[in-house]
Amino acid sequence: MAAAAPHAGGLADTVFDFAQEDPGRIALGRKGADGRWHDVTAAAFRDEVLALAKGLIAHGVRFGDRVALMSRTRYEWTLFDLALWAVGAQSVPVYPTSSAEQVLWMLYDAEVVAVMVEHEDQAMTVGSVIDRLPDLKRLWQLDAGAMGELVEAGARIDDEVVHRHRRAVTPDSVATVIYTSGTTGRPKGCVITHANFMFEADTMVARWHPVFRSRPGDETATLLFLPLSHVFGRMVEIAALRGRVKLGHQPELSAKALMPDLVSFRPTFVLAVPHIFEKVFDAARRKAEAEGRVGPFDRAVDVAVTYAEALEARAFGTGPGPSAGLRMRHQFFDQVVYRKIREAMGGRVRHAMSGGSGMARRLGLFFAGAGVTVYEGYGLTETTAAATANPPGRVRYGTVGRPIPGSTVRIARDGEVWVRGAHVFSRYLGDPEATDAVLRDGWLATGDLGALDEDGYLTLTGRKKEILVTSGGKSVSPGGLEERVRAHPLVAQCVAVGNDRPYIAALVTIDREAVEHWLAMRGRAPMRPAELVRDPDLEREVRRAVVAANTAVSQAESIRTFRILAHPFSEEHGLLTPSLKPKRKAIEAAYATEVEALYR
The missing domain is CATH 3.40.50.12780 (ANL, N-terminal domain)
Structure with missing residues (x-):
């Protein structure tokens, strides 16, 4: 409801x-x-x-x-x-x-x-x-x-x-003007009312009651570390107060600062972007590798994923659920692996919500199998945070869920996602032309591309403005490719290029912490960034990530070549939005020489 x-x-x-x-x-x-x-x-x-x-x-x-x-x-x-x-x-x-x-x-x-x-x-x-x-x-x-x-x-x-x-x-009074970070152009001020926020927060608290309502005798709490300058963080703030959830604040998104506060604050649920869940997983695997237990850890991951897949199949009526043998293996690994991951998040976390960008299906399944159900959702500043989210008891991993109650989603003829509901913003401040461009007869044209399955679950496939068109006329949505390359533990970021070029190529940055661990495990000394980008072993690892990503697309859509960069894309240098999305045009301009070299 x-x-x-x-x-x-x-x-x-x-x-x-x-x-x-x-x-x-x-x-x-x-x-x-x-x-x-x-x-x-x-x-x-x-x-x-x-x-x-x-x-x-x-x-x-x-x-x-x-x-x-x-x-x-x-x-x-x-x-x-x-x-x-x-x-x-x-x-x-x-x-x-x-x-x-x-x-x-x-x-x-x-x-x-x-x-x-x-x-x-x-x-x-x-x-x-x-x-x-x-x-x-x-x-x-x-x-x-x-x-x-x-x-x-x-x-x-x-x-x-x-x-x-x-x-x-009154509910129609303006509560806030949030400027869209935007990957291109000047930010626009989204005018959001008290009613927008009340509808959004109250709907989330009511529908996702397993998240916002803890077990009897267990105080519900969440630690907010998302930027409050972003609509997702503001929704958490309001939903916590309206849902009577104990709210804490953490100003640092780095794992070094965040993890100790998760342990001391002990939230029952967290709301984060996929990057945080990737960091938790990668840190756990590196620790296991350093202790000589990477083999058992990887088996535990496989069991968690298989267990969660079996539960998912049962929820949708396509399977009987975990077998007796799988339940026994899962119970064993819960004691030796999964419990430690939950303890690293404070020990009480059983639910999480993820938004801002897509989460890999396997990562979501792993956390579910490890005892933390991640409800992935999708929304914009213009929708006051979530427009869709996976519902309790029927999570379809790899999708961003169904429309939240009171919201409607449809797919336009060109594949664009359109949204309607009481959470949709009223206008862009002082910009009626921009407002009219996205609000059409009560529908918000999101600029995102997606598809709805037979059960109404939304899968995002890219951004209209980010479609790459090669010189051969092939249209490529780069988001999925980039996400699959990023799934490799050594890769931090990946941006595909190829507009008006003969083929798709990519700029790749590396995760410094992961690479330092990778070098140490091979008995190699630390290396400077300028040396790393020329290291043949690292290049082979990144090539494996690219080849794996290419298996999901046609040859015309595949990444033919790539360049490893010495430094990550950062918000400080104007290459990321504050919600950590790459500014594609700014990156291409900053690395114009490297891009040109990819096509020589």
């Missing part, structure tokens, strides 16, 4: 209702300077939101104003979000690594009146363009005591002033 359309109120009401209904319940976990997690009750969080909201009013923030948030994922972001909504203001998330020109465009286009940044470097970025931002009146810095300053300023404001603002918010 789809969530009922809200008739009144806004997102900030969630905090005040929660505190009134269950004031002593733990709403959030906050990591202190001592490195330990400290519980925050619903009542305490409400009081913090109220105090900050009064400070915003004291500093001149008014109903309908837009305020930018430029920070990594941390407790204060969620606090700021809810305080802004409590006074009827609109938040404008800005990726913390954005360049000065990107910041200028977003703040100018959104007519932002104030900015909250995390640290001095970000303050300097804003400061470098502040003379071209006539609407900007305030700049607060979290690490320079901004929260205390705001709370102190609002101490003389009566609570009722905030409540009057809050009661004026």
Whole structure:
């Protein structure tokens, strides 16, 4: 069932209702300077939101104003979000690594009146363009005591002033303007309402109740490490509060920082991009190899995949489920392998949601067989996160699932995925032409290509704008090829090229941590990046990945040659979007010499 359309109120009401209904319940976990997690009750969080909201009013923030948030994922972001909504203001998330020109465009286009940044470097970025931002009146810095300053300023404001603002918010009020990261062109501001977020979050909590509702006596919790400047992270934030799930924040996406916090926070579920699950798997396999147990580990992987496939077949009525022998082998490996992987994720994780890009079917099956069901889904900023997701009890691995309740998906004649539902955004800010280009009679034309199977499960096949057309006229969707090359543990990234060229080629980057382990296991000394790209053994490994990927496509669609690059594509160099998608045109321009060499 789809969530009922809200008739009144806004997102900030969630905090005040929660505190009134269950004031002593733990709403959030906050990591202190001592490195330990400290519980925050619903009542305490409400009081913090109220105090900050009064400070915003004291500093001149008014109903309908837009305020930018430029920070990594941390407790204060969620606090700021809810305080802004409590006074009827609109938040404008800005990726913390954005360049000065990107910041200028977003703040100018959104007519932002104030900015909250995390640290001095970000303050300097804003400061470098502040003379071209006539609407900007305030700049607060979290690490320079901004929260205390705001709370102190609002101490003389009566609570009722905030409540009057809050009661004026309706579901149709704008909650946020999120700028699409985009692989090409200038970012567009997606206008998302309180109703969009409430429908999306409430639908996810209701339909995916095994995820958001823990077992009796087991506190449901999630550690949020996705960027809150991305719509997926914001949906998690809101769904956790509305679903009464304990929420923690982790600002670092690196495995070195993330894994210890997973162990100490002990979430019951996580929401991540496939890259995180790949990292967990690769780290476990490297550890097994270093300990001389890679053979048993690989057998455990095969058993997990076969076990999950058998459960999948039973769920869809095409098989009897795991045999007695398979169950015994699975039980054995659960004790010696799978349990350790779950412990590395905190010990309590049984469910996960994945989005942002496609997850390999075998990886999803492995985690399911290891005791962590990954519900892969698909969505855009324009759909307020998920438009489709695999449902509980009927996960079809390798797909992005069925339309969420209340959402409809259809495939246009050219293969484009179209979506309709209460979660679809209202417009691009100040850009009716761009809005009309994607919103057609209530349908959102996503720009993604896909297919629906007989059970309504969606499989994505590529992006319309990323189709490569060779000089021979062959159209190639590169996404699947690139994903299969990336499945090799030594490969970090792969970008296919070939527009107006005689054949498809690829630029490949390597996973430094994986390569260092690979060298060590062969008794070889560490190598500099410039040496690695010429190493014949590494080239043979990458060639194996390319040959394996080519088996799934025709000869005309296959990767004929490749170039290993010394350094990975990064967001800092403008080659990745903040959600880690490659900017194809920027990469081709940056590596024009290498691309030309592929066709000599």
